[in-house]
Amino acid sequence: MKLNVLFGMLFITFHSHSQNSVQITFLPKFEGDNLALNNVYYFKNDTLNINNFKCYISNLIYYKNDSIVHSSIKKAHLIDAADSSSFIILENAFFKYDKIRFNIGVDSLTNVSGIFEGDLDPANGMYWTWQSGYINFKLEGTSSLCPARKNKFYWHIGGYSPPFNTLKQIALKTNGTVSIQLEKLFEEIDISVEYQVMSPNDNAVQIANKLTSLFKTNH
Amino acid sequence: MGKNVVILCLFAFMMISFVLIKDNHFFNPPDYFPKPVYDFQQNPLDSNKIELGRTLFYDPILSDNNTISCVSCHSSFNAFAHTDHDLSHGIFDSIGNRNAPALFNLAWQKAFMWDGAINHLDMQALAPISHKSEMGSNINAVIMKLNESKEYKEAFLNAFQDSTISTAEILKALSQFQLTLVSANAKYDRVKMGKEVFTEQEKNGYQLFKKDCASCHSEPLFSNYNFENNGLPIDPTINDLGRYVITENDNDKAKFKVPSLRNLSFTYPYMHDGRFMTLQEVINHYTSGIEHSETLSSQFNESVELSSNEKVDLISFLLTLNDKDFVFNKKHQFKKLAGQAKE
Numbered sequence: 001m002k003l004n005v006l007f008g009m010l011f012i013t014f015h016s017h018s019q020n021s022v023q024i025t026f027l028p029k030f031e032g033d034n035l036a037l038n039n040v041y042y043f044k045n046d047t048l049n050i051n052n053f054k055c056y057i058s059n060l061i062y063y064k065n066d067s068i069v070h071s072s073i074k075k076a077h078l079i080d081a082a083d084s085s086s087f088i089i090l091e092n093a094f095f096k097y098d099k100i101r102f103n104i105g106v107d108s109l110t111n112v113s114g115i116f117e118g119d120l121d122p123a124n125g126m127y128w129t130w131q132s133g134y135i136n137f138k139l140e141g142t143s144s145l146c147p148a149r150k151n152k153f154y155w156h157i158g159g160y161s162p163p164f165n166t167l168k169q170i171a172l173k174t175n176g177t178v179s180i181q182l183e184k185l186f187e188e189i190d191i192s193v194e195y196q197v198m199s200p201n202d203n204a205v206q207i208a209n210k211l212t213s214l215f216k217t218n219h
Numbered sequence: 220m221g222k223n224v225v226i227l228c229l230f231a232f233m234m235i236s237f238v239l240i241k242d243n244h245f246f247n248p249p250d251y252f253p254k255p256v257y258d259f260q261q262n263p264l265d266s267n268k269i270e271l272g273r274t275l276f277y278d279p280i281l282s283d284n285n286t287i288s289c290v291s292c293h294s295s296f297n298a299f300a301h302t303d304h305d306l307s308h309g310i311f312d313s314i315g316n317r318n319a320p321a322l323f324n325l326a327w328q329k330a331f332m333w334d335g336a337i338n339h340l341d342m343q344a345l346a347p348i349s350h351k352s353e354m355g356s357n358i359n360a361v362i363m364k365l366n367e368s369k370e371y372k373e374a375f376l377n378a379f380q381d382s383t384i385s386t387a388e389i390l391k392a393l394s395q396f397q398l399t400l401v402s403a404n405a406k407y408d409r410v411k412m413g414k415e416v417f418t419e420q421e422k423n424g425y426q427l428f429k430k431d432c433a434s435c436h437s438e439p440l441f442s443n444y445n446f447e448n449n450g451l452p453i454d455p456t457i458n459d460l461g462r463y464v465i466t467e468n469d470n471d472k473a474k475f476k477v478p479s480l481r482n483l484s485f486t487y488p489y490m491h492d493g494r495f496m497t498l499q500e501v502i503n504h505y506t507s508g509i510e511h512s513e514t515l516s517s518q519f520n521e522s523v524e525l526s527s528n529e530k531v532d533l534i535s536f537l538l539t540l541n542d543k544d545f546v547f548n549k550k551h552q553f554k555k556l557a558g559q560a561k562e
Binding site: 131 | 262385
C-alpha cells in the first residue's frame with residue numbers, strides 16, 4: 001500500500017515533469033514597453049519608428065550554480081519582432097537554471113557549412129546573397145535625425161570572419177525573461193552619421209560591440 | 220567471437236563498397252585528382268536530385284520575369300562559361316561587371332565567384348537569383364513559383380520525399396547537378412593515364428607550362444583556386460578591386476580567383492572582365508603586359524620570357540586541356556521534367 005502511494009507520487013512528479021518544458025523569453029523593448037512595430041517613438045530629440053527587428057540567438061546554454069544543466073538542441077533561434085511566438089524558446093527537457101549563456105548571431109562554423117533549414121533558412125531575410133554570411137542583428141526604420149532618403153536607416157549587422165567578426169557572446173543571470181532594450185542603440189549610435197550599415201565592415205563591428213548591452217534581465 | 224568479428228568486418232566492407240560504388244556512379248574523378256572540398260555526406264548524390272538540379276539549372280523560372288536561367292551565362296557548350304561578351308548580361312539586358320566564369324570541377328573549390336564572395340557551393344545560386352542585373356528575383360519568389368508547378372512538386376517529392384519545396388532543397392539539387400560537372404577527360408588526362416602521348420610540341424609546351432604557369436595553375440585541376448594579382452592594369456571604367464571588395468584588406472587589392480586552364484578554347488574571352496579574346500593576347504600579357512603594384516603576385520618578380528616559338532608550343536600544350544567529352548556530354552544538356560508538357 002505504502003509502496004503504491006510512493007509509486008503514485010513518483011508517477012505524478014515524473015508525469016508533471018515530462019509535461020513540462022522549460023522556456024525562456026526574449027522580449028524586444030523600447031524604453032520599458034514592449035516594442036511596437038511602426039509605432040512613433042519620441043526619444044530624446046528624435047522621432048523614431050522601427051518597422052523591422054530580427055536577431056539570432058544561438059548556442060544557448062543553461063546553468064545552475066555555474067554548472068551546465070542544459071544545452072539547447074536548436075543551433076540558432078530567430079527572434080522576429082513581427083512574430084511574438086518567436087520570442088519564446090522552448091526546451092524539450094526539464095531542469096532549473098539561474099544563468100544562461102548565448103551568442104548574439106550565428107557562429108562562423110555555421111556560416112561556412114552550407115545550407116540549413118528552419119530559422120537558418122536564407123528565405124528568412126537574414127542572409128546576404130551577394131556575399132555569403134548571416135545577418136546577426138537587423139534593425140530598420142525611420143528617424144527624424146537620419147539624413148537618408150525618406151529618413152530610412154538600415155542596421156544589418158553581420159560578418160563572421162576577422163577582422164569583421166560581429167558575433168557576440170553574453171552570459172546573464174535570469175529566471176526566464178530577457179529584455180532587449182532597443183532604445184540603448186539610439187543612445188549609443190549617432191544616427192545622423194551611422195544610418196546605413198549593410199555589410200561586414202568596421203561600422204558593423206562598432207555596432208556589434210554595443211549589442212551585448214541591450215540584453216538585460218531583472219537580476 | 221573471432222567469427223563474429225570477421226562477419227562484422229565483411230559486412231562493414233560491403234556497406235562501404237556499396238556506398239563507394241553508389242557515389243562513383245555519379246562522381247568519378249580520376250585517382251590523381253585531390254580529395255574534394257565539398258562534403259558529400261551533407262548532400263549525398265542521388266539521380267533524382269541531380270536530374271532535378273539539372274532541370275532547375277536550365278529553367279528561367281529562377282528569374283523575376285522568367286527570361287534568365289543559369290544557362291544564360293553558363294552554357295554547357297562553353298564549359299558552362301559565357302562567351303562573346305566581355306561582361307556578362309542578365310535580366311532586362313542589364314550588363315554586369317564581370318565575365319561569368321566556367322563551371323566544372325566545383326567539388327574542389329573552396330570559394331566561388333571571381334572574388335570568393337560565396338563560401339559554399341550550396342549558397343552560390345542565391346547570388347545570381349537575387350542580383351538585380353542577373354536574375355532580379357529572390358528565393359521566396361522562386362519557392363512560390365515552384366510550389367505552383369505540379370511537375371516541380373512531383374519532382375521535389377521524388378527527390379526529397381517532401382511536397383513543400385524549400386530553400387535547402389532547391390540549393391541542394393542545384394549543387395548536386397553542378398557537382399557532376401567533372402572535367403577530367405582532356406588529352407592531358409589521357410596522357411596522364413597512359414592512353415595517349417604528347418606531340419613534341421606539346422611536350423615542349425608542358426615544360427614551359429611547368430616553369431612559368433604551374434605555380435598558380437597547378438595540376439591536375441590547373442588552378443590552386445587562390446586569389447592572385449596577375450598584373451592586369453585596373454580598367455578605370457569598372458574599377459574592380461576583386462577580393463578587396465569582400466575583405467577590405469589592402470593586401471587583397473586587385474586579386475581575383477585563379478581560374479582553371481581546362482577547356483580554354485571554349486571559355487573565351489579571358490580574365491575577370493573578359494578583356495582578352497585570344498590565348499595569344501593572354502600570353503602576351505604575361506610576357507610584356509604585367510603592371511607592377513603592391514599586391515602583384517611574387518611569381519612575377521621575375522619576368523616571364525618566351526620566344527615566339529615557345530609561345531606556340533605553350534599554346535599547343537594548353538589546347539590539350541580541352542575536354543570535348545565534357546563540353547558535349549549529353550547528361551549536362553537540357554532535359555525537360557518527366558511531367559512537363561511539350562512546348
